[in-house]
Amino acid sequence: MATFKAEVYAHQKKKDGTYNIKIRVTHNGEKRYLATPYFIYKEDITQKTFKIKNQHYIDLTDGMIRTYRKRLDRWGERQTSMTMEQIIRIITTDNENEKFDLDIAAYTWKEIKRMKEAGHGGNADTYICAVRSLVKFVGREKVMLSEITAKFLQNWADWINKQPNVTRGYVTHNYLNRMRAIYNRAKKEFNDEDAGVIRIPYSPFSHIDFPKLPATRKRALTVEQIQAIANLEYTKILQPGTNRFNFAKDVFLLSFGLIGMNAIDLYNCTDYRNGRITYQRIKTKERRIDKAEISIKVEPEYQALVDKYRDPTGKRVFRFYTMYADVNTFSTALNKGLKKVGKLVGVDDLEFYAARHSWATIALNDAGVDKYTVHTSLNHVDDSMRVTDIYIKKSWDPIDQANRKVINLVNINISETKEPINEKVQRKLFCLSNLLRQNEDDTTVHQ
Known part of the structure; x- marks a missing residue:
């Protein structure tokens, strides 16, 4: 059972000479200290033991402790198995006469920030669109749960469908789906079924019919189109920096050769040993017991591309x-570079994700x-x-064999990865290289 005691601490004296009264919560050997709205002076405290002697504040804090105890007593023996977090949540917010509410728009923005910090920027963008639509619909920034x-x-779905330049069904489905995910995340965070604390009891999204999604545009390329991309000649680099066309062609083929590796994983992966790139797929690692770890063998046909973009520092696999x-x-x-690549091979609006779709389709169908x-x-x-995967030791052989079959069928060999450079650009790069080398030499001399 949790116990409570009002205390004042000598080291927490404020600049105005007052001390904040804290309620010490002790539960299963763990302690937490909750601030109260009450501040007292030195004359309200015993000199040696620092105990509260002002009866007014003793009565006030005793009242708070009685309220905490009353809230906890409703849970009976279940208190003993509760965590400290559950105890604190109950005593500070679980009021029978107080209705819980939440600004769902503000909560969504908090989740968007978390997604971006976790590297899920693309996914976060879809939530940004959804919450912006929601606040525009209600006409204010604050939307309560x-x-x-x-x-x-x-009503929101009907309003979305009436907006100009909206793909009916697709946008509505996605916006509702994103906000349903946010709503369910809030339920998971603020409800505590083990402690019997249900602040969000409703499931409004289960009572509406989600609009059916239109058929997804097929993004898979044929074997011949993959070959055509590989056979495209590099364009000349006209100014220092990356040529988007050449870069997009390279990385698209690199992704295809690495079994449709996503852009975010190519950008972030760090483990390249014994001819294998091992990484945890960012999109699904939080939903998998094994953290979505996979190991891809770099086949000889794609080694030149891997070497071209290797990170010389070794911090990551690639220097992207x-x-x-x-x-x-x-x-x-x-994706900007791939638009031009797509036009040259007869694929309108070619996107990077097509490398992944193409590998899967060719593997299965061809x-x-x-x-x-x-x-x-x-x-x-x-x-x-999910359960079976716990017991089976992973083998990468079936994946290696599948990729080998696809690579044999596509039959491309990327051995030449040098891009033609304009003479003026080449001279600029040469001068820059010499300048950097000279600076390094000067630094060495002065050391």
Whole structure:
């Protein structure tokens, strides 16, 4: 059982000479200190033991402790198995006469910040669009959780469908889906079923019909189109820096050769040993017991591309992080360059993700790889295999064999990766190289 005691601490004296009264909470040997709204002076405290002697404040803090005890007593013996966090949550916010509410818009922005910090910038962008639509619909920045009812959601969906330049069904589905995820995350955070604390009891999203998504545009390329991309000649570099066309072509083929490795994983991966790139797929690692770890063998046909973009410092596998400030600008550069690549091989609006779709489609439909191996190679989440995966030791052989089949079928060999450079640019780069070398020599002499 938790115990409470009002205390004052000598080392917490404020500049105005007052001391804040704290309520010490002790539970299963753990202690926490809760600030109260009450401040007292030295004359209100015993000189030697620093105990509160002012009866007025003794009565006030005793009242707070009685309230805390009353809130906890409703849970009976269940208190003993509660964590300190559960105890604190109950005594500070669990008021029978107080209705819990939450600014769901502000909560969404907090989650967006968390996603970006975790490297999920692309995913965060979809939530930004959803919450902006929501606040525009209500006409204010603050949207309370108590407002979110099935009728509210249906009205929002109808409003979205009436907006100009909106793909009916697709946008509505995605916005509702994103806000449902936020709503469920809030329920997970603020409800505590073990302690019987249910602050968000409703599930309004379960009472509406989500609009059906239109058929997704197929993004897979044929074997011949992959070959055509590999056969495209590099364009001449006209100014110092990266040629987007050449860069997009290279990284697209690199992704294809690495079983459709995502841009964010190419940008962040750090483990390259014994001819294998091992990484945890960022998109799914939080939903997998094994952290979505996968190891891809670098096949000889793609070694030149790997070497071309290797990070000389060894901090990461590739030096993309030195070329682009973050994964979003990296992805943007790739997709802009791929527009020109796509036009030359007859693919409208070619996107980087097509490398992944293409590998999967060619593996399944052309190379004779079974569906389960394709699924495993793509490192997807499979809830049906979640328990089985705990007992089976992983082998990368089936994935290696599947990739080998695809590479044999596509039959491209990227051995020449040197890009033609304009003579003026070459001279500038040569001068810059000499200048850097001279600075290094000068530094060495002065050491």
